[in-house]
Amino acid sequence: MPALAHGGPGGEELKPGEYKASPVITIEGHGGLENNIQGQPRHYAIDGLFGTVLEWGLSNEGSFAIEAAIGPALVWGEAEHFYGQVHVHGPEEVHEEDEHDDEGHAEEGHSEEGVTSASPWRRTDIKGYLSARYQPNQNLSIQATWKPYYITRTQDDDQLGLRNELQAGAIYAFGDGDVNFALGDGLENVVDGLFVSASNHSGWDSDGTYLGNYTDTWAGFGFNYDQLNVTLSGGPRFYTPGRYANLPQRTDWGGEIEFEYPISENVVAFAHWEAVYSSQAGEGWGVGFQHHVGTGVTLRF
Numbered sequence: 001m002p003a004l005a006h007g008g009p010g011g012e013e014l015k016p017g018e019y020k021a022s023p024v025i026t027i028e029g030h031g032g033l034e035n036n037i038q039g040q041p042r043h044y045a046i047d048g049l050f051g052t053v054l055e056w057g058l059s060n061e062g063s064f065a066i067e068a069a070i071g072p073a074l075v076w077g078e079a080e081h082f083y084g085q086v087h088v089h090g091p092e093e094v095h096e097e098d099e100h101d102d103e104g105h106a107e108e109g110h111s112e113e114g115v116t117s118a119s120p121w122r123r124t125d126i127k128g129y130l131s132a133r134y135q136p137n138q139n140l141s142i143q144a145t146w147k148p149y150y151i152t153r154t155q156d157d158d159q160l161g162l163r164n165e166l167q168a169g170a171i172y173a174f175g176d177g178d179v180n181f182a183l184g185d186g187l188e189n190v191v192d193g194l195f196v197s198a199s200n201h202s203g204w205d206s207d208g209t210y211l212g213n214y215t216d217t218w219a220g221f222g223f224n225y226d227q228l229n230v231t232l233s234g235g236p237r238f239y240t241p242g243r244y245a246n247l248p249q250r251t252d253w254g255g256e257i258e259f260e261y262p263i264s265e266n267v268v269a270f271a272h273w274e275a276v277y278s279s280q281a282g283e284g285w286g287v288g289f290q291h292h293v294g295t296g297v298t299l300r301f
Contacts, residue, residue: 014057022053023301024069028270030080030294036278036286037086041157042119044076047127053300060137066130073127077119079151079158080127082165082203082211083276086245086284087157122158126150141171151206161206169199169216182226193223197233214239216254229260237276247282263297271295 014020031044051069058064073080131145145167154160175192179185197220202213220233234255241247254276261269274292281287 013061014055014063016057016059018057020055022055024051024053024067025049025299026051026069026296028294028296030292030296032080033289033291033293036288036290038284038286039087041087042077043080044119045080045125046074047296048072049127049129051129058136062136062138063133064135065133067133068128068130070126070128073125073149075122075125077122078156079122079125079163080149081163082205083201083214083290084239084241084245084285085203085205085211086241086247122155123153125152138176139173143170144168159206163206164204166202167199169197171195171197177222179223180225181223185223190221193221195220195222209244210242212240212242212245214252218255227262229258231258231260232256245282245284247285248280250278250280252276252278266300268298268300269296270298 026049027047028049029044029046032042034041049069049071051067051071053065053067055063055065126149128148128150129145130148131143133141133143135141147165147167149163149165151158151160151163173195175194177193179189179193196218198215198217200213200215203211205211215238216235217238218233218235220231222229222231224230232255235253237252237254238249239252240249254274256272256274258272259270263269272292272294276290277288278285278290279287
């Protein structure tokens, strides 16, 4: 990825007016564990995204970049979905379930199996990514992202169609991000790795239902140990569910740890773990943690 405001290992620095196009391939295996939602749904997937990064150099060591990628998502269990999505079953749905024949009950059993840790293979979906990032200087980065996700077949609560997520946010770094404890940097250099971020996320299900939005206002610290880059961040998540969920606004709390390691000049391995805790309960939603973990490699040519 191009130079990050929080000090992650960046790409080649471009001079003002210089342009570069870089083909990118990202392969990631990831999983979601939603322990506080009724039924404790699970999703596991292996993504293969193929795309490109178009980057222009600006004055003051700034840059502007557009990244686009698309590829298959091999799905086990449920499909990846927007944070906080709740499966709400009304009285009519319960009545219909009571009238299921034996075959219907067998399908229900399969559905229950689909949310266990031994989630079966389901299908191949299509995942996309389109992002624009403006970095006027070393300290500030502003980014807008569209993440479409096409479900290729209706299965249980996953409905055929296009899910959408829109993101917009900014990162402000207090220093230049050049902190490397393997090179002798100490506490006096910590400020160079500190940053704050704010990002808003909105989601829509494949049937067009507005799922809600949340805003993360997090603080973080990024540093290197030799070539390994580590980023820690966390803070409140202000969440407003969509009307479909009949749940009130709430404040959740979360954090994330990210690792990046350059295997070669063009290959970077990464891993991350995000945990978000909700202290409020409602219909289909309870107190507890949601986790998302992933690991993979990015090849940039």
